[in-house]
Amino acid sequence: MFDEPGTDERNAERGAVTVEAAIAVCSLVVVFGLVLAGVAAVVDQMRCTDAATQAARALSRGAGVPTAEDVVEASAPAGATLTVRRDGDAVVARVSVRPAGGLLPGVVVRAEARAELEPGVDEEVAGEVDGPP
Numbered sequence: 001m002f003d004e005p006g007t008d009e010r011n012a013e014r015g016a017v018t019v020e021a022a023i024a025v026c027s028l029v030v031v032f033g034l035v036l037a038g039v040a041a042v043v044d045q046m047r048c049t050d051a052a053t054q055a056a057r058a059l060s061r062g063a064g065v066p067t068a069e070d071v072v073e074a075s076a077p078a079g080a081t082l083t084v085r086r087d088g089d090a091v092v093a094r095v096s097v098r099p100a101g102g103l104l105p106g107v108v109v110r111a112e113a114r115a116e117l118e119p120g121v122d123e124e125v126a127g128e129v130d131g132p133p
Contacts, residue, residue, distance in 0.1 A: 045099070051111070096111075
């Protein structure tokens with residue numbers, strides 16, 4: 001019927017341990033989420049690099065900008081945008097996207113690829129791509 005000495009102190013400590021454990025679990029979940037978002041950003045970077053390379057190659061062979069956009073849509077992450085410009089005798093394709101569905105605020109993944117125009121393609125691409133001929 002009588003409480004042992006120090007029982008109240010032990011009960012108070014149990015509550016503190018519970019709070020500390022809850023904070024630790026929440027912290028681990030946040031860190032795990034950030035790690036996953038970082039890995040997703042790296043994967044999106046690789047996909048943007050591949051998409052920019054494929055788009056630049058297609059444009060250098062004489063395919064139009066709509067074809068390059070189709071290539072980017074098929075190989076880049078969802079929501080990626082393609083910017084194409086002419087740089088002398090070459091075409092430059094730039095693909096950019098917000099990685100991990102925008103979970104990382106302020107982070108934009110970009111990749112740029114450059115390809116020399118094939119002989120005879122110069123006139124065909126000149127009208128479609130921005131930049132000086």
